[in-house]
Amino acid sequence: xxxxxxxxxxxxxxxxxxxxxxxxxxxxxxxxxxxxxxxxxxxxxxxxxxxxxxxxxxxxxxxxxxxxxxxxxxxxxxxxxxxxxxxxxxxxxxxxxxxxxxxxxxxxxxxxxxx
Amino acid sequence: xxxxxxxxxxxxxxxxxxxxxxxxxxxxxxxxxxxxxxxxxxxxxxxxxxxxxxxxxxxxxxxxxxxxxxxxxxxxxxxxxxxxxxxxxxxxxxxxxxxxxxxxxxxxxxxxxxx
Numbered sequence: 001x002x003x004x005x006x007x008x009x010x011x012x013x014x015x016x017x018x019x020x021x022x023x024x025x026x027x028x029x030x031x032x033x034x035x036x037x038x039x040x041x042x043x044x045x046x047x048x049x050x051x052x053x054x055x056x057x058x059x060x061x062x063x064x065x066x067x068x069x070x071x072x073x074x075x076x077x078x079x080x081x082x083x084x085x086x087x088x089x090x091x092x093x094x095x096x097x098x099x100x101x102x103x104x105x106x107x108x109x110x111x112x113x114x115x
Numbered sequence: 116x117x118x119x120x121x122x123x124x125x126x127x128x129x130x131x132x133x134x135x136x137x138x139x140x141x142x143x144x145x146x147x148x149x150x151x152x153x154x155x156x157x158x159x160x161x162x163x164x165x166x167x168x169x170x171x172x173x174x175x176x177x178x179x180x181x182x183x184x185x186x187x188x189x190x191x192x193x194x195x196x197x198x199x200x201x202x203x204x205x206x207x208x209x210x211x212x213x214x215x216x217x218x219x220x221x222x223x224x225x226x227x228x229x230x
Contacts, residue, residue: 004157033217044119045158045205045221091157101148101209101216102171105157 002027004094006106013082014114020067021077021109023092031097034068036077039108040088048090051075053097079111087113117142119222121206127228128196136191136225140208146215147189149181150205152224158205164189193227201229 003026013019025034036048051059051068058066063083067076079086092106120139128134140147146165150158160173164183178194187208193200203226207219 035217037221042223044223047219050217093157095216101146101163101219102160102173103150103158103219104160107155107157 002029002032002094002096002104004092004104004106006092006109008109009107010110010112012112012114013079015082015084017082018078018080019082019111021079021090021092021111023075023077023106025073025075025092025094027073027094027096029096033095033097034066034075035093035095035103036064036066036075037091037093037105038086038088039091045091049077082113084113084115087111119206119208119220121204121222121225123225124223125226125228127230129230130196130198132196132229133192133194134196134227136193136204136206136227138189138191138206138208138222140187140189140206141220144208144210144215144220145187146209146211147183147187148207148209148219149189149191150207151175152203152205153199154202161191196229198229201227203227 005024032053034051039045049061063080089108091108093103122137148163149161152158162172167183180192182190203224205224206222209215
């Protein structure tokens, strides 16, 4: 069974600084996708960034980028120039490339941004 | 375009009762999946519906059941409620096509408390 582990329950960062959230996963599949989702307090979960396992290049979306280490099964999220609006719970998630839409989530990392 | 809407936002039930949660999918989306998010945990996949049929299920007992309607809206029903069913229930919809699974849109959730 696939598992996703986020080893940092909480992280904090100063506004305008950079922070990296860690995620490791376990799978025997070769075709899969990895995601980072953001869940602000009492608001809906939104997709931050997606990485296809077959792509060697790390995904980037504006201030958000990932470090995808396939052999190590590691998928960290780097947030640059942190903003107060980045404060939220961040979840790492895995999806097998088959037809099932099931996402497997980690337990999350609560990010606090200090002014 | 409207996003995913869920109702009710909050509800309280007692052990043994039954509950129905509702989800309206985003316009153009034909697949709906449901997740249970216990306090301090990541979401766990319950099941998904496509063309009004369940076509994927997580590790949840049969007292968790669902429906999808011709307009792609969906219901989650939970019978014989237990205290451990207290959680945030998230609905997510996705568009047609192989890449649809990578663009889930989540609702804000229904928070169920079982006393």
